Amino acid sequence: MGTGFQETSEPNSRLRVGTFLFMALFLFLWVSIDPFVDLTGEAVLDPSAGNSNRLNQILALLLTASMLGYGLLHPMRGIILQPRVLMALLYSWFFFVSVISAHPTLGIKGIILSTMMTLNASIYLLLPATERHFAKMLGIGTLIMLGFAYYGVLFKPTLAIHQAAELREPMNAGLWRGHFPHKNSAAAAMVLAAFFGLFVMNGWSRLVGLSIVVLSFLFLVNTGGKTSTAMLPAILMLAWIFEKFRFLRVPIVIGGVGLFNLFAVGSAVIRPFGEFIAGLGIDATFTNRSDIWRFAFSALAERPLTGHGFKAFWQTEELVYSGGTVETWAVAAANGHNSYLDIALTTGFPGLLLTLLWLIVLPLRNISRIGPDREHAHLTRLFIRIWLYTIFHAGLESLFFEGGSLLWFTFMFALYGLHLQSNAVLSTAPAPSRRRHIAHA
Numbered sequence: 001m002g003t004g005f006q007e008t009s010e011p012n013s014r015l016r017v018g019t020f021l022f023m024a025l026f027l028f029l030w031v032s033i034d035p036f037v038d039l040t041g042e043a044v045l046d047p048s049a050g051n052s053n054r055l056n057q058i059l060a061l062l063l064t065a066s067m068l069g070y071g072l073l074h075p076m077r078g079i080i081l082q083p084r085v086l087m088a089l090l091y092s093w094f095f096f097v098s099v100i101s102a103h104p105t106l107g108i109k110g111i112i113l114s115t116m117m118t119l120n121a122s123i124y125l126l127l128p129a130t131e132r133h134f135a136k137m138l139g140i141g142t143l144i145m146l147g148f149a150y151y152g153v154l155f156k157p158t159l160a161i162h163q164a165a166e167l168r169e170p171m172n173a174g175l176w177r178g179h180f181p182h183k184n185s186a187a188a189a190m191v192l193a194a195f196f197g198l199f200v201m202n203g204w205s206r207l208v209g210l211s212i213v214v215l216s217f218l219f220l221v222n223t224g225g226k227t228s229t230a231m232l233p234a235i236l237m238l239a240w241i242f243e244k245f246r247f248l249r250v251p252i253v254i255g256g257v258g259l260f261n262l263f264a265v266g267s268a269v270i271r272p273f274g275e276f277i278a279g280l281g282i283d284a285t286f287t288n289r290s291d292i293w294r295f296a297f298s299a300l301a302e303r304p305l306t307g308h309g310f311k312a313f314w315q316t317e318e319l320v321y322s323g324g325t326v327e328t329w330a331v332a333a334a335n336g337h338n339s340y341l342d343i344a345l346t347t348g349f350p351g352l353l354l355t356l357l358w359l360i361v362l363p364l365r366n367i368s369r370i371g372p373d374r375e376h377a378h379l380t381r382l383f384i385r386i387w388l389y390t391i392f393h394a395g396l397e398s399l400f401f402e403g404g405s406l407l408w409f410t411f412m413f414a415l416y417g418l419h420l421q422s423n424a425v426l427s428t429a430p431a432p433s434r435r436r437h438i439a440h441a
Helices: 011-030 054-072 084-099 104-124 131-155 183-203 206-223 226-244 246-269 271-279 290-302 339-368 378-393 406-423
Strands: 004-007 437-440
Touching: 011 054, 011 104, 011 131, 011 406, 054 104, 084 104, 084 339, 104 406, 131 183, 131 206, 183 206, 183 226, 183 378, 183 406, 206 226, 226 246, 226 378, 246 271, 246 290, 246 339, 246 378, 290 339, 339 378, 339 406, 378 406
Parallel strands: none
Antiparallel strands: 004 437
16 A cells, blocks of 8 residues: 555545545534533433434434545555455454343444444544645644633633532543543543644644643643643653564563563452552552442453453443442443453453454554654644553543544544554645645555
8 A cells, every 4th residue: 555646636536525524524523513511410320321422323324424535535545444455354343242231222333333433433544635634634623622612611610620529530620621521531532633743743733732741731730630640741751662672662662561460450369469559558448449330340251251241331320239349339430440451351351352453453463553754743643642551541531432532533544644654654745746635645
């Protein structure tokens, strides 16, 4: 798959359509059509109350259909939903374990939403005309998102700052969340925004990029998201080591993710290890996640091969209203707060293995194939930072295969970005002798 300019008789039309779809999908995910959710209502405690609505569903379908139409007309349509064999195996397994679960409709709905998100992400990087165009749209979209976040804090503080009157987590009172539903999701968004800002500084405008970095970091600190705040500089340093020392790449990713999960989840299920972690002065409960992980492991032991069904465990009515709160409050948890454990819990160890092949092993292979001329490019650096942050952050949050998650979508297009960088590169400027052509990834 090579780099080239696509012949077109209407280059301006293609450019306008690509720009519109890029910004529309970005704002749909990063701002949403219903920002500033009230968390004080009793509906937030009802597991059957979805956060979707008819308009949201219609817009999601329209955007996906538009993206698919654009992608199928693109000369690089072969990248759509790659790697198809692995994804077919993965989603077929997810479908199988869902059908035999107690809640097949939840699994099937989750598969559809996740496939739509992956489809959109696989086409997303085909929308910009050049790398500068990509940086410009990314910068403008991020500034709009930050504008919404700060507008909420300044003018709608009861909806943009956690309140003591909230029913689910009143202990978060005073922490910023902006237009996001929770401080943790706001914190993760701000880490990604900071990565965007660093890229924009080099790809489009130093002033805009620096503004994004400063505003993102300020908001991040006020979310109280300790993990994300600590991970921002840590991932930047880790990405630098990853880029400079090729021989450390596999140990950093495979060993690092493995040790991180052992360090976190292992402290919950292995008592001596937990005591050792606590002895180091570290919160061995990882903000009360240990109860959830112990409960999840006991449930996983019941069905290690097929799991409990994709999206068919946490927040199901049987679990929430089972009366198990007498034994542990974890039955009311929204998720397992660990993506790897959640995938194993819901799709079994075969599902976890297929997921690891797609999200960790395959990107490592793609990075190893990136040529020397693109290995240290700002675009490659952006994708690697997003990828590293997500696979490590996944050790403390459940984010894999989340249909409406901006973090999952950003992670997905970073994966496709690494694939493109290993095979092609975004054009930096149209060739002077071919002004009637548009450069694409």
